[in-house]
Amino acid sequence: MIYKLIKDNVKYDGIFLILLFIIIISTFTIISPCFFSIMNFKNIILYSSAIGIIALAETMVIIMGGLDISVGSVYALAGIVVAKFHTIVGLKYAILLGLLVGVIFGLINGLSVTKLKINPLITTIATMSIARGLAFVVNSGSTAAILDPVFGKLGRGMIFGLSNQIWYYILAFIIFYIIMKKTIYGKSIYAIGSNERSALFAGIKVDKIKLMTYVLSAIIAALVGIIQTSQMGAGAPQAGIGLEMSVIAAVILGGTSLDGGKGTIIGTTLGVLLIGSLNNGLLLKSVSSDWQNIITGGIMLLAIAGDQLRKEID
Amino acid sequence: MKQDKRVLEMKKINKSFYGVKVLHDVNLTLKKGEIMALLGENGAGKSTLMKILNGVYKKDSGAIYIKDNKIEISSPKIAKNHNISMVFQEIQYFPNLSIAENLRFGVGKNLHQRLNWKELNQWAANILKKFNIDINPRTKMKELSVGTCQIITILQTVSADNKIIVMDEPTAALNASEVEKLFNIIKQLKESGISIIYISHRLEEIMEITDSFTVLRDGRVVGSGSIPEINKSELIEMMTGKKPAKLEISSNYKKSKEDIIFEARNISKKDSYKNVSFKLYKGEILSISGLMGCGNKEILRTLYGIYENESGEMYINGKQRNITSIQKARKNNIGFVPEDRKNAGILNILSVLDNITVSNWDNLNKFGLFNSSEAKKSVNNWIDKLNIRMSGNIDQEIVYLSGGNQQKVILARWLEADCDILLLDEPTFGVDVGARYDIHKMLRNLAKKGLSIIIVSSDYEEVMDVSDRIIVMCDGEIAGEIEGSKASKEVLLEMALGGCGEYDL
Numbered sequence: 049m050i051y052k053l054i055k056d057n058v059k060y061d062g063i064f065l066i067l068l069f070i071i072i073i074s075t076f077t078i079i080s081p082c083f084f085s086i087m088n089f090k091n092i093i094l095y096s097s098a099i100g101i102i103a104l105a106e107t108m109v110i111i112m113g114g115l116d117i118s119v120g121s122v123y124a125l126a127g128i129v130v131a132k133f134h135t136i137v138g139l140k141y142a143i144l145l146g147l148l149v150g151v152i153f154g155l156i157n158g159l160s161v162t163k164l165k166i167n168p169l170i171t172t173i174a175t176m177s178i179a180r181g182l183a184f185v186v187n188s189g190s191t192a193a194i195l196d197p198v199f200g201k202l203g204r205g206m207i208f209g210l211s212n213q214i215w216y217y218i219l220a221f222i223i224f225y226i227i228m229k230k231t232i233y234g235k236s237i238y239a240i241g242s243n244e245r246s247a248l249f250a251g252i253k254v255d256k257i258k259l260m261t262y263v264l265s266a267i268i269a270a271l272v273g274i275i276q277t278s279q280m281g282a283g284a285p286q287a288g289i290g291l292e293m294s295v296i297a298a299v300i301l302g303g304t305s306l307d308g309g310k311g312t313i314i315g316t317t318l319g320v321l322l323i324g325s326l327n328n329g330l331l332l333k334s335v336s337s338d339w340q341n342i343i344t345g346g347i348m349l350l351a352i353a354g355d356q357l358r359k360e361i362d
Numbered sequence: 363m364k365q366d367k368r369v370l371e372m373k374k375i376n377k378s379f380y381g382v383k384v385l386h387d388v389n390l391t392l393k394k395g396e397i398m399a400l401l402g403e404n405g406a407g408k409s410t411l412m413k414i415l416n417g418v419y420k421k422d423s424g425a426i427y428i429k430d431n432k433i434e435i436s437s438p439k440i441a442k443n444h445n446i447s448m449v450f451q452e453i454q455y456f457p458n459l460s461i462a463e464n465l466r467f468g469v470g471k472n473l474h475q476r477l478n479w480k481e482l483n484q485w486a487a488n489i490l491k492k493f494n495i496d497i498n499p500r501t502k503m504k505e506l507s508v509g510t511c512q513i514i515t516i517l518q519t520v521s522a523d524n525k526i527i528v529m530d531e532p533t534a535a536l537n538a539s540e541v542e543k544l545f546n547i548i549k550q551l552k553e554s555g556i557s558i559i560y561i562s563h564r565l566e567e568i569m570e571i572t573d574s575f576t577v578l579r580d581g582r583v584v585g586s587g588s589i590p591e592i593n594k595s596e597l598i599e600m601m602t603g604k605k606p607a608k609l610e611i612s613s614n615y616k617k618s619k620e621d622i623i624f625e626a627r628n629i630s631k632k633d634s635y636k637n638v639s640f641k642l643y644k645g646e647i648l649s650i651s652g653l654m655g656c657g658n659k660e661i662l663r664t665l666y667g668i669y670e671n672e673s674g675e676m677y678i679n680g681k682q683r684n685i686t687s688i689q690k691a692r693k694n695n696i697g698f699v700p701e702d703r704k705n706a707g708i709l710n711i712l713s714v715l716d717n718i719t720v721s722n723w724d725n726l727n728k729f730g731l732f733n734s735s736e737a738k739k740s741v742n743n744w745i746d747k748l749n750i751r752m753s754g755n756i757d758q759e760i761v762y763l764s765g766g767n768q769q770k771v772i773l774a775r776w777l778e779a780d781c782d783i784l785l786l787d788e789p790t791f792g793v794d795v796g797a798r799y800d801i802h803k804m805l806r807n808l809a810k811k812g813l814s815i816i817i818v819s820s821d822y823e824e825v826m827d828v829s830d831r832i833i834v835m836c837d838g839e840i841a842g843e844i845e846g847s848k849a850s851k852e853v854l855l856e857m858a859l860g861g862c863g864e865y866d867l
Contacts, residue, residue, distance in 0.1 A: 230731045242709040251692040
């Protein structure tokens with residue numbers, strides 16, 4: 049009976065995600081009076097934006113059949129490098145230095161995966177450890193403050209009543225959406241994830257595209273790390289510990305296959321916002337963060353299991 | 363007397379999926395020690411019928427008798443209890459376990475018991491010895507060739523005392539000597555009274571190994587009888603419902619110097635081929651033939667930049683070119699259709715549209731974006747021209763197409779990329795007779811329009827059917843050359859075995 053119901057009515061990938069989203073929003077709207085407001089939605093997006101932007105690039109890596117778990121550490125290292133060096137080399141060069149952290153780690157990841165053929169999980173566990181270690185070394189393990197008012201605008205400024213970070217997220221969403229949906233680069237990523245050998249034989253520049261994508265992922269992580277440093281007014285070596293797990297969780301929740309070849313930017317964004325809404329709603333009801341973790345994990349299992357069930361029936 | 367020889371009877375089997383009838387009153391009879399060919403194009407209902415026999419699908423109506431006892435096969439386990447087993451085309455085994463262990467799993471009984479390793483290995487060694495396979499049973503499966511693994515998988519079903527074995531394309535991954543081995547095993551099984559249902563697209567093998575045939579078309583039995591009383595073209599006619607037309611080869615290429623599009627001069631690769639020189643003319647189909655391991659496959663891969671050429675020169679349109687990577691081959695407008703379609707050809711979870719356009723994406727770029735309207739237009743054009751059949755539209759994932767149609771998609775990919783030289787490794791591997799004829803006809807048409815084609819195929823019929831010219835290799839060296847129209851299987855084999863020189867033209 050339930051099988052038939054699902055089979056006849058559910059035709060789209062990720063329909064469970066949307067259903068869950070609606071259920072979560074309606075539930076919190078009923079039980080928490082301040083949940084359903086423009087103000088609160090802005091908050092949800094604002095607090096989701098860091099994970100959200102990194103998750104967009106991670107989506108590309110995972111669709112390509114790869115994985116990048118060094119993002120949280122690169123994020124922290126870039127942030128503390130800017131905070132530490134802005135007094136020494138000036139703000140402009142400090143930011144460039146922060147981005148360079150991204151480029152270098154992206155190159156290490158990309159070259160290890162393409163040239164040395166090291167498994168991406170192993171490669172990025174190693175670089176995750178290296179970047180985290182460096183983040184502690186740079187300022188001897190303590191937080192570095194950055195009080196430059198111009199730099200502060202980057203993360204804390206507002207345009208048309210919306211926080212800059214929300215604008216960044218919207219902009220990043222549009223750019224990544226176009227890349228994955230409309231460009232040859234995006235299509236090549238799907239092709240590589242679908243079957244790398246076939247893609248190679250069809251004439252796709254597999255190594256070049258993989259390298260580009262790992263570099264992109266690391267640069268995005270560094271950039272978001274710099275923006276967060278601006279918002280906090282300080283770079284902390286322990287920033288973003290566990291960030292990579294939230295990022296990957298959102299990507300998978302959004303329907304991207306860890307086997308590669310499948311996934312969408314919209315799906316990932318829905319995944320990010322779902323987790324964001326859930327955490328926000330639980331916070332409004334003063335649920336402890338331990339319970340938040342348990343509930344978020346449960347919801348994830350439910351969404352993925354539902355989607356899997358639909359595929360099996362299909 | 364005749365009655366007890368009958369081991370299996372399937373009577374008036376009907377089956378529908380989602381209201382579409384795929385089997386209509388199908389009857390099939392198998393005698394003791396008989397090898398029966400089950401024939402039909404893709405989608406004719408062969409695998410559905412066999413899955414019913416193995417309890418994977420349930421029949422809608424009809425009856426199955428084993429030795430005149432009516433039985434219901436509602437699960438693969440019950441099929442096994444009735445000593446029926448199936449060897450699938452895609453073999454499954456445990457690569458990190460030994461041959462003995464893999465054979466033991468085939469028996470499937472008392473798996474939880476403690477193993478006596480000595481006994482187990484002795485038992486496995488006996489089986490291997492019985493079938494003249496000279497390998498230590500302790501060898502891990504992953505150290506064996508794909509073909510040997512296939513043979514071990516077949517022995518798995520034998521070790522379990524099966525009386526009826528279904529083999530689905532068992533020779534698809536085997537080379538010539540392994541096919542020989544397999545046939546010896548099959549003959550031994552036949553002698554010990556085991557009955558075999560043999561599914562294959564290779565009619566050559568069917569004629570050699572099977573005793574009888576049953577042909578399915580669109581879910582109906584359209585013919586059955588004994589093999590010695592029928593010939594190949596009659597079988598093809600039954601399968602396709604059409605009289606097989608002989609391909610007309612109107613070689614219209616010119617053997618002039620200006621028309622040499624590709625030339626290899628003394629190319630060598632250690633342990634693969636040495637001092638190979640040949641010319642490819644514009645608009646011709648050239649086959650590089652020879653026995654397995656003669657180096658022809660390696661040459662094809664070198665021309666596409668997958669392998670590095672170690673010495674000698676290659677010329678394209680008279681200019682020397684170093685093809686050191688696939689990218690360089692693509693820049694010289696060379697295309698390649700690999701043998702391993704599933705792992706090296708199709709982009710399995712992408713659409714037909716993407717699969718056809720992938721090698722031309724750089725040209726379908728409009729202001730940095732993918733020009734999908736133009737892509738759709740040309741894809742629809744190829745689907746019409748190549749008669750690619752699929753149930754959905756061009757956004758359908760390619761995995762849902764039959765092997766023949768997938769191969770046509772790969773061909774369309776290189777036509778879309780507008781390549782000048784097309785290299786094909788086993789162009790009709792695992793493709794049914796109808797699609798095979800389509801592909802051959804298509805290749806002839808393309809050559810006529812000026813495409814230059816090099817084919818490597820282990821199928822002599824195919825080589826003779828489509829080639830303008832055939833080069834035969836023996837042990838890495840060119841043994842001779844012959845016009846396609848003058849070739850015969852005997853001549854090709856003789857040259858391949860080393861009777862060099864005599865047939866030089």
